[in-house]
Amino acid sequence: MTYLKQALLGSVSLSMLALSPAAAQTDITFFYPVQVGGPLTDVIDGYVADFHEHHPDIRVEAVFSGNYTETTTRALTAARSGTPPTVAVLLATDIFTLMEEDVIQPMDTFITTEEDQTWVDGFMPAYLASARVDGHLWAVPFQRSTAVMYYNKEAFAAAGLDPEQPPRTWDEMVEMGQALTQRDASGNVSQYGLGIPSSMNAVHWLFGALVAQNGGMLSSEDGLHTFFDAPEVVEALQFFVDLSTEHGIHPAGVLEWGTTPNDFMQGRLAMAWHTTGNLSNIRNNATFDFGVAPFPGNPEPASVLGGGNLYIFSGATEEQQAAAFEFVKFMTSAELLADWGVQTGYVAPRDDSWETETLRNFVAEVPQAQVARMQIPDSKPEISTHEAARVNQVLNTAIQAAIIGEQTPEAALSAAQAEADRILAVYRD
């Protein structure tokens, strides 16, 4: 019985606390996801403690809320039930959903001083672009990533390839992939040349890179149109399918995002596409010398941008929003973003971060970290539309249908385009 009481009393006292904030102090809540392993909640708590020292009048409650999907879900549900977070790290691509739900406050409404303007101008334009819609800046970049190619230098050397010359075009990639693919006596493949994950929650991202390399794009900037049946997109999917069926350098079927790093580290894949966020994991656990390469092109190299931005929610009071803006500025200072990048493997989205001692030392120690930054000017935003979760699911299903051979790329993508049109039609009027 005592536990029952405690549970009830506990919830009552919690809700009372929430109702009675201390007088001259502004309480804000901060929802954030952790997408990479390790005790990163401690790191965030450290930043928050630091912030409290600089701003004793503001109390930040940092709430770790799972991965991106879960954090978005939680932020939206909380907003719907009238208790939104004040500030949250959510996917850059969630912007249309958040606008449609009418829960975020444009960042530029807070930018009043010249100092603020300089701060905004310090972000890399490629990352800022995804936060600008309808002439407003809705968010600022925080933990941004990009996809890169990890490759096994020892496997390269064993296959007679130059470990310092990773492929720069699709043709080179296929050629090298064939040299890297090894079969045992009975014809079973013991090492595949290349692995591009295609599981449900990840494939739209890496496929976006293939499409960009082929000179196409998946969605329009206003998030109202998709181009799934465009020739560049169909070709890109055909190439993806051919990697396995034609060239035999890629495992058959859907490659799971979660197991791909392990496949790479166990030597099953000689080249693997994954997030830059994986660098420290692979660095710690790979038993061989590995390289990080920018993505190839067909012919122009391109990668995709990913990761999360900081959003301020509109449901909070003005004081809370102002306090949240102070917190956002604190979290995106050159020094802090540099530290966050080193701790996590995310790409610091400010050029001045890369000039800090923290990042300079890190790059000197881990030259591979530099690759992501160099690739950014060539990178395209990931697919972003209204009802992003649903449209992405439609695209992912089509890609998988082609990969497992249930539909041709053309048929799968034109069906997906029709479905996306049906979903987006509501928002076009």
Add this chain to the structure above:
Amino acid sequence: MKISRNALISFFLLLPAAILLVAFTFYPTVATLIDSVFSTPRGRRPAAFVGLGNFERMAADPVFHRAFLNNLIYAAVVIPASMGLALAMALLVNARIKGRGLVRLAFFTPTILPMIAVANIWMFFYAPDLGLIDQFFGLFGRGGTNWLGQSGTALWALIAITIWKLAGFFMIFYLAALQQIPPSLIEAATLEGASYLQRLRRVILPLLMPTTLFILINAVIEAFRLVDHVIALTRGGPNNSTQLLLHYIYQVAFNFWDTAYAAALSVVLLLVLALIALFQFGYLDKRIHYR
């Protein structure tokens, strides 16, 4: 009309349960029916009456078709297989084998392990080439199967996990029932010269029928309820080949925020369960002699 004493006492005794059942079973059932004929309110667009619009959409939705079919296959395999295995396990553990306490414990462990936790372990087992299962098949030169990444095997891979998870749980019920069979009945059959299989068919199985019905109800529930491993392993992929009804409802409601369509999907699931319940209570119950 005079209210009987029994009715009065019952009223107070039933009140807490009644309030909760109304709030979380009957009201939501009715509300789901109502929600299913409206559109999803979005931002500034309020819900509008759309009649059977959501159901027409469902009729044309290939994902729903696939989820429905998959769930039927899933149920049609999981229910008999887990029950059959449970019975076999109970008979084994009830027989004179060495260390049956340990064997019983082994069979029962999946019941205690959360599905969401073991899903990650199974992901390792199913990993192509490197996974335990593929390494085993690799010994016979048959490795390289992408169990979760191909439409031919993905659903079956999940079915295997579900059977593994449920069989040990159901075994406990069978075991309890087996031990309550009076030994004299079996001895009598043995004296008449009945073989083991004959005893099983003529004496043991009929006596287990009420237990079988009880387990059947549980198995049906689990076959439509258990989607934790879908969330952890495939999210319905590849190409919806592991999409199940409840998982699709979850996605539509909590990833796509299309609550009206989710309500329409829930109505279908409710109908399926209602049909099964009618069959169980109406048809099977009459053929099994209770008490």
Add this chain to the structure above:
Amino acid sequence: MSASSSSKSATVALNLLAWGLALLWVLPLLFAIWTAIHPPVYVGNFDIFAPLTLENFVRVWNAAPFDRYFLNTFMLVTFVVISQFVICTLAAYAFAVFPFRGSQWLFMLVLVQLMVMPEVLLVRNYATIAQMGLVDTIPAIALPYLASAFGIFLFRQAFKSVPKELDEAARMEGAGPLKVLWRVYVPLSKSTYLAYGLVMVAYHWNNFLWPLVITNSATTRPITVGLQIFSTVEQGIDWPTVTAATLLSVAPLLIAFLIFQRQFVQSFMRSGIR
């Protein structure tokens, strides 16, 4: 009973079958233990001489608030099981001992909950909980499960098998309905309570989908949801930490079952659940 009349080879075959199946059934657990106590390079590399380590457990414990998740699950399970005992006992008592016109019908209505389990109605129940302002609280995770048809059904069966004479004797002594329930029916149904309680502890310790939907902070999240969040990181699955986390999260239940497994099985046999 079967092996006694069969030949010796049949006994051997039976033993082999039982042990083979048992091994297959614990394989995931064995794998989890192996992976959790070895450094990451030994995942899937079964070297008997691999060095042992507790490093993975330490890392897991520090990486996520597992102590809080445990507390949440513990409070949830306790709250659910105690509430179910009270609510289902009262309802079952009414159905078993105080029949009235229409009580059969009401009982059939209750049984509807057996098939229409809370998960099927999760969309609508979410809305209800949100209207009550209870999203992200532990009672919210519990509420849809409290009036359990399974529990009412089982307790009703148990109460029906209590000899009428005992009930009457207690009444002769002037005991009221609740006192009779407490003094006669509940004590005589102890093994039903134990069996049902254990099944429910396992069920709610492992429950995932509804808690996933209804919680959104570390202060309410049960261990299953915490584990899922911990496992799905962007850099892919790190089996040593995931298996260590898995073992941590099931350890209390597993240890409890190891200690009480005899009582557990016996309570099932005595409870008449069949």
